Amino acid sequence: MKQIKFEDTLRLIKKYNLNFIDSKNIKSECDLNQLKFPIVMKVASEEIVHKSDVGGVIVGIKNEEEAKLIYTKLKKISNKIIVQKMAKGKEVIIGMKRDAQFGPVIMFGLGGIFVELMKDVSFRICPVDKKNALDMIKEIKSSKILKGIRGDKPVNINKLAEIIVGISELSMKEDIEEIDLNPVMVNEETAIIVDARFMK
Amino acid sequence: MNLDKLFNPKNIAIIGASRDESSVGFGILKNLTEGCVFNCEYCKPFPGKIYPINPKADSILGVKCYENILNIEDSVDLAVIVVPARIVNRVVDDCINKKVKGIIIISAGFGEFGEEGNQMQEEIVAKLNKAKIPMIGPNCLGIIMPHHNMNASFAPTMPPSGNIAFISQSGALADSIIDWSVENRYGFSAIVSYGNKAMLDVYDFLEYFDKDKNTKVIALYIEGVKDGRKFIEIASKIKKPIIVLKAGRTDEGMKAISSHTGSLAGSYEIYKAAFKQSNVLVADTVEELFDNAKALANMPKLNGHVGIVTNGGGCGVLCADYCSEMGVPLAELKENTLKKLDKSGKMHPAYSRRNPLDIVGDALPERYDTAVDTLLSEDYIGGLIVIQTLQSITKPEEDAQVIIQANKKYPNKPILCVYMGGKFSKKSMKMLEEAGIPDYNDLKKVARAMKVLMS
Numbered sequence: 108m109k110q111i112k113f114e115d116t117l118r119l120i121k122k123y124n125l126n127f128i129d130s131k132n133i134k135s136e137c138d139l140n141q142l143k144f145p146i147v148m149k150v151a152s153e154e155i156v157h158k159s160d161v162g163g164v165i166v167g168i169k170n171e172e173e174a175k176l177i178y179t180k181l182k183k184i185s186n187k188i189i190v191q192k193m194a195k196g197k198e199v200i201i202g203m204k205r206d207a208q209f210g211p212v213i214m215f216g217l218g219g220i221f222v223e224l225m226k227d228v229s230f231r232i233c234p235v236d237k238k239n240a241l242d243m244i245k246e247i248k249s250s251k252i253l254k255g256i257r258g259d260k261p262v263n264i265n266k267l268a269e270i271i272v273g274i275s276e277l278s279m280k281e282d283i284e285e286i287d288l289n290p291v292m293v294n295e296e297t298a299i300i301v302d303a304r305f306m307k
Numbered sequence: 308m309n310l311d312k313l314f315n316p317k318n319i320a321i322i323g324a325s326r327d328e329s330s331v332g333f334g335i336l337k338n339l340t341e342g343c344v345f346n347c348e349y350c351k352p353f354p355g356k357i358y359p360i361n362p363k364a365d366s367i368l369g370v371k372c373y374e375n376i377l378n379i380e381d382s383v384d385l386a387v388i389v390v391p392a393r394i395v396n397r398v399v400d401d402c403i404n405k406k407v408k409g410i411i412i413i414s415a416g417f418g419e420f421g422e423e424g425n426q427m428q429e430e431i432v433a434k435l436n437k438a439k440i441p442m443i444g445p446n447c448l449g450i451i452m453p454h455h456n457m458n459a460s461f462a463p464t465m466p467p468s469g470n471i472a473f474i475s476q477s478g479a480l481a482d483s484i485i486d487w488s489v490e491n492r493y494g495f496s497a498i499v500s501y502g503n504k505a506m507l508d509v510y511d512f513l514e515y516f517d518k519d520k521n522t523k524v525i526a527l528y529i530e531g532v533k534d535g536r537k538f539i540e541i542a543s544k545i546k547k548p549i550i551v552l553k554a555g556r557t558d559e560g561m562k563a564i565s566s567h568t569g570s571l572a573g574s575y576e577i578y579k580a581a582f583k584q585s586n587v588l589v590a591d592t593v594e595e596l597f598d599n600a601k602a603l604a605n606m607p608k609l610n611g612h613v614g615i616v617t618n619g620g621g622c623g624v625l626c627a628d629y630c631s632e633m634g635v636p637l638a639e640l641k642e643n644t645l646k647k648l649d650k651s652g653k654m655h656p657a658y659s660r661r662n663p664l665d666i667v668g669d670a671l672p673e674r675y676d677t678a679v680d681t682l683l684s685e686d687y688i689g690g691l692i693v694i695q696t697l698q699s700i701t702k703p704e705e706d707a708q709v710i711i712q713a714n715k716k717y718p719n720k721p722i723l724c725v726y727m728g729g730k731f732s733k734k735s736m737k738m739l740e741e742a743g744i745p746d747y748n749d750l751k752k753v754a755r756a757m758k759v760l761m762s
Binding site: 206208209210212228229230231232239 | 531532533534535536539574576577579580581584
């Protein structure tokens with residue numbers, strides 16, 4: 108199984124009307140002019156499966172000078188580099204894998220320790236409709252966090268459910284083995300995919 | 308394919324019936340002629356004709372033997388095959404020529420036994436598919452249909468008849484459960500061990516028992532299904548409740564895969580998602596499977612809130628804890644209900660006046676009767692848990708009678724019991740179970756059983 112090219116990932120994401128954060132390819136230092144800071148800079152090579160593990164994701168870059176410095180550093184890891192706007196909200200993960208018995212299965216969980224340590228995730232066999240998608244969002248123990256605690260406003264779980272339904276549809280039709288949308292950022296208004304890994 | 312003659316045949320041929328008392332071929336014949344090998348009150352001989360096939364014997368257990376199934380003059384509905392694997396193929400040819408309506412292959416040594424066995428199995432299945440003859444097995448325990456007094460298996464004995472169809476991928480587990488069911492009175496409409504599922508698989512049994520008039524709930528023990536999507540599709544269409552115990556939950560199917568998602572998706576999680584999506588209830592242990600199955604088989608669905616009647620305060624509190632932990636809604640007793648209880652003159656002055664309704668340790672059957680009847684007569688109370696602790700003055704059998712009467716009077720409201728105790732409560736527990744009122748020896752179990760009646 109190999110990761111597909113970033114451009115192909117984006118093409119599929121567009122085809123299924125999934126909300127992906129604006130990303131710009133950086134070919135040279137000149138491309139770093141006139142950006143609206145703060146930004147995120149990351150490597151976008153299909154060779155690298157776990158970007159953060161190799162130090163390939165730098166968030167909160169404040170100005171052009173800092174961006175140029177980081178660009179030089181990242182160039183050593185990969186020559187495919189993109190910049191993205193900083194997304195606001197809570198981190199969630201949406202994944203898909205193909206099960207030998209059940210076919211494509213969608214996973215949902217909250218980002219960070221909730222997935223890694225607490226294994227607080229929910230699963231559904233595709234196709235997943237909107238109702239099922241909402242159920243799987245509400246099913247995880249940490250879903251209270253999405254409803255808003257300690258004065259936080261509730262996030263828009265409808266927009267999250269739309270991404271789940273879209274990924275389900277994509278998985279039923281396209282020849283993709285695994286998907287990892289990590290993270291998807293969700294806030295009161297919207298949900299947006301910040302990083303996507305499609306394996307074939 | 309029509310499975311009727313497989314589960315309800317007018318006569319049965321046992322190919323490989325044996326005189327050797329230590330053989331499976333003898334055990335199956337005895338299970339048919341007498342109902343069991345280990346005798347119990349539920350064993351009765353199979354009422355239809357039985358044809359042992361054994362070319363070397365004239366008769367076994369007093370039943371005339373035939374050299375070949377083709378020598379039987381009458382038509383044959385069901386053939387049970389228990390000859391060594393290498394001659395099964397030839398015997399199946401005879402069965403096809405005889406135009407039997409169903410086959411159970413007990414013999415082992417097929418798909419579970421290497422490439423050669425698998426090839427034999429595939430050959431047999433291809434033939435039977437062509438002849439449109441349904442087959443269970445190979446490598447299985449057989450089937451038991453208590454309502455028809457049919458024990459076409461090598462299980463030790465016959466379970467009581469009831470409304471649970473138990474479909475098991477493991478034969479040995481079914482064996483133990485049968486022994487257990489005799490002791491605990493779990494009643495079955497069918498026990499099916501389906502072995503290598505070479506032809507008929509769990510989907511076929513779900514469809515069949517959904518239509519079977521003796522079955523109210525289908526209990527499954529599965530290790531895996533071949534086609535998960537087909538399972539979801541069929542299980543979703545089944546009208547009767549299905550409850551499943553899945554084995555192989557930890558390391559099975561856990562494949563090393565590269566992405567993060569994959570590493571978390573242990574296959575049991577996926578099975579659980581599939582069960583949820585097809586409205587299949589999940590049990591965690593063998594005991595839970597049947598605890599919950601007997602509630603579903605004997606009691607109506609719970610509509611509304613639950614009342615608890617108890618002669619012990621602590622037990623009532625614990626039961627309320629378990630109910631609320633599991634999301635079983637407890638009723639708040641209304642002023643009017645309390646008035647009725649007060650007026651009856653049967654309550655102890657210190658009775659709890661709230662749910663759980665503690666009618667105090669000196670409660671006699673009359674007081675149980677008043678409490679149970681008053682609560683069940685209220686529209687806002689949808690079901691009842693009745694707890695009895697055995698105290699020096701308690702009359703367990705008479706209390707059981709009170710509950711049995713209440714169950715007749717309120718057939719649309721579930722009543723579940725917890726007769727907490729052992730030796731001296733046994734007789735009353737049996738009375739309850741025989742009247743179709745599920746009894747549990749533990750407060751958590753009763754709360755869980757009430758929970759499944761909500762679904």
